Amino acid sequence: MKTFATLALASAALLAGCAAPGQPDTAAPQPVSVQTALPGLTAPTGEPGLPSLHEAHPKPGQAIQAAGPFDDRFEIEGLAFDGKDVKGTIRITSDVSDLLELQVLAGFYDADGTLLGTARFEHHLDESEGHQHAGPPSEVEEFSIAAPAAAGNAVSAAVGVPVLVNE
Template structure:
C-alpha cells in the first residue's frame, strides 16, 4: 500500500504557477484511434472519435489558486486553550477524536462515520489564534491513499493527524480551530 501523509504549512496559500501561455486550442479536432480487444464477435477496429466531444474548458470557472481555505476558520473565535471545529463541507461524515494542542502542534484523529471504505483523500486544516483572538497562521495535514497498490488490510476509517505550529508563530498561538475541507472515501 502506497500511503503518503504529510504536513504542509502556510500562512499565505501555495500559489500555483501561472499557466504556460500555450496557444488556445479549443478547436482542436484530434482523432484518437483505439485498438480494442474484442471477442464475442467484436473485432479490433480503428475508430475515429471526435476529441472535441470531451469538454475541456469552462469559461467563467476560476481556476484554483492553491490549497483549499475555509472562511469559517477565520470567522471562529476560540478562547485561550480552546480547540474549536469550524464548518466544512463534510461535517456530517466524520467526528474529531482526542484533539490536543500543546502550544507546538495540534493533534488528534478524524474518524470517518459515513463509509466503511478506504479514505482516499483527507485534509485537516488548522487555524492558529493569538491571545487577542486573531488568526495568525494556518497549517494542514494531508492524507492521500495511492491507488496503484495491493490492499494489505481492511479499510481504515480513523486517520490520526498532527499539525505543527509554524516556527514563525512559536509562543504566539494560544488556541486552534480545525476544519476538514477535503474528504473522499472509496
C-alpha cells in the same frame, strides 16, 4: 385500417436503416467537439481553504472544530492544542471504506482570537501496496499539526477538513 397501414409503413422505414443483429455498423464515427474551457470560470490554484477559520475565535487553551464541507462524514476525537501542536483523530462515519485522501487544515490564534497562521496535515493512500481487502478498511486517521513559525504566539487552534475522499 388506413392508420394501421401508415403506422406499419413508418415503422418499416425506420427499421430499414438499422443494421441486422450481429452485423457491424459500417458507418464511420463522427468526431465530437468537447468544450474544455468555460468562459468566466478560472481553474482553482493553491490549496483548498476553510472560510470558517477566519470566523472562528477560540479562547486561549481551546482547540475547536471549524466548519467544513464534509462535517457530516466524520467525527474528530481527542482534539487538543498544547501550545505547539494541535492533535486529534478523524473517524470516518459516512461509510466503511478505505481512506484515499484527507486534508486537515489548522488555524492558530492569539489570545484575542485573531488568526495568526495555518498549517495542514495530509494523508494520501499508498497505492504501491494495492488495495488490501483482507482486513477491515482504514476509517481512523490520527493527525498532528505543528503551529507555523508565523504563529509563534498561538494560544489556541481550530481544525477543519477541506478534503475527504474515501471509496
